[in-house]
Amino acid sequence: MKLDPSRGPIYLQLAQEITRWIARGDLQPGDRLPPVRELAKRFRVNPNTVVQVYGELERQGITHTQRGRGTFVREDVEVAALRRALLQEAAASFLEEARALGLTLEEAMAALQEVVHARPTEGDR
């Protein structure tokens, strides 16, 4: 995962990446996130930036934080729903781009198939 300022603020990209960790089960409800200073080192950003990341996740209701203890995935997070929400957002973006280009759904799906077949994935084997 590469942080790229041309794709928006770093802290939002990182918040998205942590959300993916939760969505795919790398982190479970109740799990503790890496401490601020540890994540800062891992991603080579400033600890204050990670504080912003964790603040954003808290605002989105995904985590809760306690000074002196850490930041935790909320117990009531529905991982499957989170995953579906992230994927549907990506799907919506794709369809919106097709719409903005004046293309039909069929044309969008055809383009998708071309990309699928161009990549070495299990969808192609």
Place this chain on the structure above:
Amino acid sequence: MKLDPSRGPIYLQLAQEITRWIARGDLQPGDRLPPVRELAKRFRVNPNTVVQVYGELERQGITHTQRGRGTFVREDVEVAALRRALLQEAAASFLEEARALGLTLEEAMAALQEVVHARPTEGDR
């Protein structure tokens, strides 16, 4: 089209939007783009920002500029290829997100269908 600093630099978003205009035929090869000051007004940005936009489009080989005359879509731009490239980039983003979420191609396609059916498009009628 909404310019949102949280999605990266304004000038890159605008460059993408102009590229869409070309890709869907709103602007044809040889056509002149709106003058810098006019586009600035339309999108409520600074003319210097539009100069950056046009600079980026020139760097990408989509337009060429002449002081005193204007900025033009290059005659040799292949509109269909440009459209395909933009859509495939969007498709690749979508698939990459599915991959990052640890999902199979089938699951990705299912999520896409859900979004399709949730929207009032011709694909659903």
Place this chain on the structure above:
DNA sequence: GACATTGTACTAGTGAACTAGTACAATAGT
């Protein structure tokens, strides 16, 4: 109680992006 770990607040600084404004250079039309 001391210590380690964790989050937080703050100051001061840097850099990129964007803005406002002015003025100049090239081109085209009359």
Place this chain on the structure above:
DNA sequence: ACTATTGTACTAGTTCACTAGTACAATGTC
């Protein structure tokens, strides 16, 4: 030659994001 139109360069400023560093507060362990 003059004017209008277009792009460009520049200065000076603001804002936001990020950084580096320091120090404090809360929590948990021993």
